[in-house]
Amino acid sequence: MKYSLFILLIILVAVSSCEGRKTVNKALTESVEDFKKNNSFKTVTFLPENYRKIDIDTTFSNGFKIKVNLFTDMASVISKTLKNNSQTHTNNYRRIKSEIDIKFNNNTIFKETVDNTFIENILKNESEYLIMANLDSIWIDEYLTTFENKVILNLDYRIPETDNYKSFVLKVNQNGKFELIKRGETIL
Numbered sequence: 001m002k003y004s005l006f007i008l009l010i011i012l013v014a015v016s017s018c019e020g021r022k023t024v025n026k027a028l029t030e031s032v033e034d035f036k037k038n039n040s041f042k043t044v045t046f047l048p049e050n051y052r053k054i055d056i057d058t059t060f061s062n063g064f065k066i067k068v069n070l071f072t073d074m075a076s077v078i079s080k081t082l083k084n085n086s087q088t089h090t091n092n093y094r095r096i097k098s099e100i101d102i103k104f105n106n107n108t109i110f111k112e113t114v115d116n117t118f119i120e121n122i123l124k125n126e127s128e129y130l131i132m133a134n135l136d137s138i139w140i141d142e143y144l145t146t147f148e149n150k151v152i153l154n155l156d157y158r159i160p161e162t163d164n165y166k167s168f169v170l171k172v173n174q175n176g177k178f179e180l181i182k183r184g185e186t187i188l
Helices: 002-017 024-038 116-122 124-132 142-148
Strands: 041-047 053-059 064-084 087-104 107-114 134-140 151-158 164-172 178-182
Touching (some): 064 151, 107 164, 116 151, 142 151
Antiparallel strands (some): 053 064, 151 164
């Protein structure tokens, strides 16, 4: 009887001490999951952060004078969003535009803002690509401009966060007549 009373006491203590509490690890895991469900983090980045402008002024011995002004369009962006659990990160790439002013023998023969819209209006089949692409670089082909008696500008567009490039060539003759053609696609 003495042992049965002792066993009964041990069983009673064991049963009364089981309160159904969670382990520390389980409680922490549930707390983190609940926090993730009820809270989300959003970060937004603008690239470039501030307005930028680059001026290029080139004069050739054959009578051409070229001014290229590159600048960021602060009102137009290409957005790329990455979601990871409760975190959302958005990169907003500001569009780059260029104002091109070409003179031949001090007479203005071509003055345009060359941007995605300019290219879309001429090469209609490129509009789908240009929605997500941004001007990556513009450069003057000095050799051809000097020896062909026309201005040759190379425009490279790229979809941000990818290696998807397309190149276009803008040719302007002495009379201001221009031609825009697409060079072969380059995908790195």
